[in-house]
Amino acid sequence: MWGNIAIVIITFCGMEVVAWFTHKYIMHGFLWFLHRSHHTRHPYPFERNDLFFVYYGILSTIFVIYGSPNYDYRFWIGIGIGLYGLVYFLIHDVFIHRRLRLFGKAQNTYLKALDIAHKVHHKTTDKEGGESFGMLWVNSRFYKLAKKRVKQN
Template sequence: MTILAAIGITVATFAFMEFWAWFMHKFVQHGPLWFLHRSHHVRHPHPVERNDLFFLIYGGISAALFITGENGAHWWYWVGVGIAAYGTVYFFVHDVLIHGRLRFWKKSQNTYLRALNMAHKTHHKTTGRDGSAEFGLLWVSPKYFELARKQAESRKNKITSTDLSR
């Protein structure tokens, strides 16, 4: 396997995982596996929730692909790398940045991260399995970018007007 092919498979898998995560979230987690995902939509004092089982499922798939892929000799090893990379990004973006499950990240002023957070908050407006919107993770609807940009401009204008009044 060439390095270019390995990189291509890894990047393609990572990109596919965004679609797969959206599909699974919308039609499976908010469908037949709601009994696991529900824990993510309700407040609770526990550091772990049933929804975390999805990390174990995808981690297990990725590990199986690593183990049987003979250190990159087979193409599916690189699929496992793409799944693991997406899972890592998912953990940091979703669990650390958005939900603050590890409290070492402060609020960001980055327009993309703020738009992502707004979209996710829209998803969590409903606590039931029906009526949610915005099921993806990394792809954000342009309307949230516009809202985040307007918020940043508004904040900037407030700071400027406060500075001028001193």
């Protein structure tokens, strides 16, 4: 049981590294034509960028299906990828971009830092020159800004 929990945790944490790398070098690289939709304002409920979410959802599902007969390591890797996807959706799409209006403005320093870092990332509407490509790990300078803003409110 502990080994399975460790696989889920390691996979979840590893997905942050995968997300950062994919975002910086693939989404802002040769697949910019899909990710560009995320850096522009539009009236549509979906964007081409959502295909990345679909890809990871399929990947997670494949691991779960092939690992299900014996609940081997593949099952738990799929669960870790799926949990990361769920957290990513809640943080990125629901909390930061407000695609679903479920949460109000954050007064938590960590959540505020995430929001600030993501807004800094979106200041650039081009493929080049962006910063802050991760989702759950936040540079310490954004914590400092967030602490100031939380204290002001």
